Amino acid sequence: MAGEMSILGSAILALFLAGYLGQQYLPPPKPRVIGLDLGTTFCSVAVFHPGVGDVEVIGDQGGRKSIPSVVSFTATDVHAGYEGQKLADNNPHNTIYDAKRFIGKVFESEDLERESARYPFKVVNNNGSAEFLVTANGTLKVSPEFIGSRLLLKMRKMAEQHLGVPVLKAVISVPAEFDERQRNYTIRAANLAGLDILRVINEPTAAAMAYGLHKADVSNVLVVDLGGGTLDVSLLNKQGGMFLTRAMAGNNKLGGQDFSQRLLQHAMERIRQQFGVPPTHKEDIHRLRQAVEGAKLNLTIHPSATLRVALRLETGDPQGPAKPVLFQDLLTRELFEELNADLFQKILVPIQTVLEEGQLDRAEVDEVVLVGGSTRIPRIRQLIAQFFGKDPNTSVDPDLAVVTGVAIQAGIMGGAWPLQVSAIEIPNRHLHKTNFK
Numbered sequence: 001m002a003g004e005m006s007i008l009g010s011a012i013l014a015l016f017l018a019g020y021l022g023q024q025y026l027p028p029p030k031p032r033v034i035g036l037d038l039g040t041t042f043c044s045v046a047v048f049h050p051g052v053g054d055v056e057v058i059g060d061q062g063g064r065k066s067i068p069s070v071v072s073f074t075a076t077d078v079h080a081g082y083e084g085q086k087l088a089d090n091n092p093h094n095t096i097y098d099a100k101r102f103i104g105k106v107f108e109s110e111d112l113e114r115e116s117a118r119y120p121f122k123v124v125n126n127n128g129s130a131e132f133l134v135t136a137n138g139t140l141k142v143s144p145e146f147i148g149s150r151l152l153l154k155m156r157k158m159a160e161q162h163l164g165v166p167v168l169k170a171v172i173s174v175p176a177e178f179d180e181r182q183r184n185y186t187i188r189a190a191n192l193a194g195l196d197i198l199r200v201i202n203e204p205t206a207a208a209m210a211y212g213l214h215k216a217d218v219s220n221v222l223v224v225d226l227g228g229g230t231l232d233v234s235l236l237n238k239q240g241g242m243f244l245t246r247a248m249a250g251n252n253k254l255g256g257q258d259f260s261q262r263l264l265q266h267a268m269e270r271i272r273q274q275f276g277v278p279p280t281h282k283e284d285i286h287r288l289r290q291a292v293e294g295a296k297l298n299l300t301i302h303p304s305a306t307l308r309v310a311l312r313l314e315t316g317d318p319q320g321p322a323k324p325v326l327f328q329d330l331l332t333r334e335l336f337e338e339l340n341a342d343l344f345q346k347i348l349v350p351i352q353t354v355l356e357e358g359q360l361d362r363a364e365v366d367e368v369v370l371v372g373g374s375t376r377i378p379r380i381r382q383l384i385a386q387f388f389g390k391d392p393n394t395s396v397d398p399d400l401a402v403v404t405g406v407a408i409q410a411g412i413m414g415g416a417w418p419l420q421v422s423a424i425e426i427p428n429r430h431l432h433k434t435n436f437k
Contacts, residue, residue, distance in 0.1 A: 030163050030164070030165045031047040031048060031049060031050060031163065031410070031411065031414060032165065032167065032168075032169060032414055033047075033169045033170060033171065033198060033410040033411070033413050033414035034046070034047055034155075034156070034159045034167055034169075034170045034171075034407070034410055035047065035048070035170070035171050035172075035173075035403055035404075035405075035406030035407030035408070035409065035410040036152060036155060036170050036171070036172040036173070036190070036195075036403070036406060037172075037173050037203075037206075037402045037403035037406055038069070038100060038148055038151060038152060038172060038173070038174075038186065038189070039066075039069055039100065039227060039402075040069060040098055040100045040101060040227060040228065040229050040230055041068065041069055041097075041098070041227055041228030041229050041255070041256075041257070042066040042067065042068055042069060042227070042228065042373075042399070043066060043067060043069050043151055043152075043155065044057055044065060044066040044067075044155075044399075044400060044402075044403040045057070045058050045155035045156075045158060045159050045403065046058060046400070046403045046404060046406065046407035046410075047159065047163070047407055047410065047411075048407045048408055048410055048411025048412075048414070050411070050414075055210075055404050055407045055408060055411075056407075057400050057403060057404065057407075058155075058158050058159050058162045059158075060081065060082065060158055062082070064082070065399070065400060066399060066400070066403075067080070067081035067082060067151070067154065067155070068081055068082060068084070068085045068097070069097060069098070069099065069100065069151055070084040070085045070088065070095060070096070070097045071084050071095070071096050071097075071099070071147045071150045071151065072084035072085075072087040072088065072091055072094060072095040072096070073091075073094040073095075073096075073134045073136035073137070073142075074087065074091065074094070074136050074137075075136055075137045076137070078150055080150045080151050080153070080154040081151065081154050089282055089283070089286045091136070092120040092121065093120060093121050093122065093135065094121065094134050094135060094136045095120075095121065096121055096132050096134075096142070096147050097119075098119070098229065099132075099144040099147035099148055100144070100148070101115070101252070102115075102123070102130035102144040103144040103145055103148060103182060103185050103186060103189065104144075104145070104178070104179075104181045104182035104183070104184065104185030104186065105129075105130065105181075105182060106128040106129065106181070107125065107128055107129070107130060108128075109125055112125050112130060116130070121133070121134075124141065126141070129143070130144060131143055131144075132144075132147070144185070144189075145185050145186070145188045145189035145192065146189070146192065147189075148186065148189030148190075149189045149190070149191075149192035149193045150193075152189060152190050152192075152193035152195060153192075153193035153194070156170075156193055156194065156195060167195075168194065168195065168196055169195065169196045169197075169198055169413075169414070170190060170195045170196070170197055170198065170410065171197070171198055171199045171200075171201060171406050171407075171409045171410040171413055172186060172187070172190055172197055172200055172201070172406065173200070173201050173202065173203045173206045173402050173403075173405075173406045174186050174200055174201075174202065174203065175202070175203055175232060176202040176203060176204050176205075176232070176234050176245050176248055177232075177248050177250075183200050186200065187200065198410075198413045199409060199413055201405070201406055201409050202234075202243075202245065203223075203225060203232070203371070203402050204221075204223040204225065204232075204234035204236055204243075204245065204371075205236065205243045205245075205405070206401075206402045206403075206404075206405030206406045206409065207223050207225070207369055207371045207396075207401045207402050207405055208221050208223065208236060208238075208243065208369065208405065209404075209405035209408050209409065210396050210400075210401040210402070210404035210405035210408070211367070211369050211393055211395065211396050211401070213238065213367060213369070214238075214241060214243075216367075218238060218366040218367050219237060219238055219239075219366055220235065220236070220237055220238075220360060220364055220365050220366050220367075221235075221236040221237075221238065221243075221365070221366060221367045221368075221369065222234070222235050222236075222351070222354070222355075222365045222367070222368045222369070223235075223236065223369050223371060224347070224351065224368065224369070224370055224371065224372075224375060224384060224392070225371040225372045225375075225402075226254075226255060226256075226347065226370075226371075226372040226374040226375050226380065227255050227256065227371075227372035227373065227374060228255045228256045228257050228372075228373070228374070229252075229253075229255040229256075229257050230250065230251070230252045230253075230254065230255050231250050231251040231252075231254045231255060231346075231347060231350065232248070232250040233248065233249050233250055233350040233351050233353075233354050234247070234248050234354065235247045235248075235354040235355065235357075235358040235360065235365075237358075246354075246357075246358040246360075247353070247354040247355075247357035247358040248354065249349075249350030249351075249353040249354045249357070249435070250350050250435055251346060251349075251350060251435065252435055254343060254346055254347070255372075255374055256296075256372075256373060256374040258340075258343055259296060259336075259340050259343065259374065259377070260289070260292055260293050260296050262339040262340050262343070263292045263295065263296055263331070263336065263339065264288065264289055264292045266335075266339055267288055267291075267292055267307060267327075267329065268288070270327075270329050271288075271311070271313075271327050274327065275313055275323075275325055275327075277313050277314060279311050279313060280313075280314055281311075281312055281314075281322070283312075284309075284311045284312060284313075287309050287310070287311070288307075288309050288311070288327075291307050291308070291309045292307065295307055295331050296336065299331065299332075299333045299336050300376045300377055300378065302333075303332060303333050303334075304330055304331065304332045304333065305330075305331050306328065306329070306330055306331070307327065307328065307329045307330075307331060308326070308327070308328050309326075309327045310324065310325075310326055310327075311324070311325050311326075311327055312324055312325075313325055333378070333379075337379045340379075344377075344379055344380055344383060345383075347380060347383065347384075348383060348384075348387055351384075351387065362387065362388050362389070363389070365388060367393050368384060368388055368390075368392040368393060369392065369393045369396075369401070370384075370392050370393070370394055370398045370401075371398050371401045371402060372398055372399070373398060373399045375392075375398045376398060381394070
């Protein structure tokens with residue numbers, strides 16, 4: 001018996017020694033499971049590298065770490081990401097975005113009409129499900145999951161090109177409030193892209209994993225996810241290695257697009273003041289919108305930014321040509337904060353709601369983590385810090401927090417070394433999300 005135990009011990013020691021030597025001297029295996037964040041406005045793909053234990057977010061051909069959640073249909077092709085976004089102004093009726101708002105959701109006719117009124121493309125009702133009417137090459141109806149599949153397929157190809165191996169398996173994130181139907185339709189979108197989904201993980205849980213909180217000594221985590229179009233706040237309670245979502249609230253009509261719109265309206269008024277007329281050409285408005293978006297990003301880092309846009313303004317003379325002008329204006333962070341002061345205050349409303357519903361005092365929150373590019377705005381971080389009396393955790397790029405956590409989970413599902421502590425979500429079927437407007 002003692003001899004058998006000795007042989008078994010030697011075998012185990014040899015196995016560990018072989019693993020150590022392999023890790024040190026052999027090239028690590030390629031990751032075969034990717035992590036996907038199919039966002040409302042942007043989406044990303046990342047992998048967990050075995051051996052070194054690092055997460056890598058994969059960029060597109062231009063090196064950009066995320067791509068717009070936009071798909072545009074033309075007579076000859078379907079364009080996803082930045083290629084689709086470039087066609088948005090000239091092909092607005094066949095360029096679909098925000099499809100995640102519709103995927104797997106059952107609508108009443110009035111609700112769908114109200115929701116679709118804000119888009120330039122046509123949304124139709126198919127027995128309670130939303131479909132998009134495309135007229136690029138004949139007339140056809142496409143589903144939200146088909147739109148999602150084109151984005152997922154693009155990211156799958158990005159991963160395959162970068163890794164040099166076929167990719168057939170993935171882990172994908174969804175909003176915590178997604179019901180079973182919405183989750184299944186998200187999986188269907190991935191299946192249409194040729195991907196087998198090994199696990200669906202909630203976005204707040206993925207963000208918490210990106211911050212390493214699945215391995216940290218914390219109990220209550222509040223996740224503020226503010227992206228381009230939506231605000232989601234989740235209160236997580238960690239019990240061992242398990243996350244329970246205690247409360248959710250948000251605003252599905254609040255995000256970075258709204259902050260940019262306030263700046264755009266200000267710029268349009270400044271042009272009218274300087275030149276007597278506002279811009280009317282869609283090319284001018286497109287250039288102005290892009291310049292405003294760039295200025296907003298600059299104001300996140302710098303106290304001021306200069307708008308400089310060449311425009312062709314209509315003078316009011318039907319016989320005369322458009323007048324070329326150069327519009328220049330200085331924008332300050334103080335002005336940006338003033339224009340959006342009421343919108344910034346709205347961010348605190350769902351935070352207060354989740355604390356009330358979770359029966360938790362703000363002092364009992366161990367970590368406040370930020371997700372989404374709009375949480376970079378200094379005033380927003382300041383408001384959250386003032387509310388909790390401590391700075392939020394900003395150690396992870398908020399744009400990539402969710403996909404980073406999903407990639408860690410993908411590494412776990414793929415059995416990658418070094419092994420990670422998995423975060424297990426406790427389903428709470430009685431939980432409902434409170435939405436504000």
